[in-house]
Amino acid sequence: MFTQFKNIDTAFKHIKTFSLFLIAACILVSGFAIYKSFDIIKTNNKRIYILANGKALEAISAERKDNIGVEIRDHVKMFHHWFFTLDPDEKVIQRNMLLALNLADQSAKKSYDNLKEQGYFTNLISANISQEITVDSIDVNLDVYPYYFKCYATQQLIRSTSTLVRHLVTQGYLRSVSRSDNNPHGFLIQRWETVENTDILKP
Known part of the structure; x- marks a missing residue:
């Protein structure tokens, strides 16, 4: 009689242990499934589709911090x-300057006003001079905010008879602002100044 009760008690303990193990296994499997589901949803949410010329193109979205260096360099490049x-067209000059000044603060506006007072733009128009720039490289320090940058570029002044080439170096800082159609990267250049603007090749 007692042996029978002992066997029942032992069997109950085995069943209890097995049941607890089974419950723990179910919880682990369910937890893993839920985690993978959220991970898949998160990955799929990063996929966006862009409609271009009637075709859907797949793109991958990313956090801003992942591409901040690229965005800063493009912002600086477009400003320059x-x-x-x-x-040599007053309307072209006004349009380009308006686009540039949307990307910078009063330091750029001050440089523009100084050039205007010196008659720089009037001389371009009267002498039929075109001005072009090629950005060679942009150094950015992302360790400190506002972000410091230094831009190295080659500037060309093109006349009908000759071309003057200049080495241009500028520097400044960038702070984050709201994105807009006029400022798609959401940065504003401040304390912008020209460090060097020297002739490379004289006509």
């Missing part, structure tokens, strides 16, 4: 492109 790419 608009500020220094000029033709």
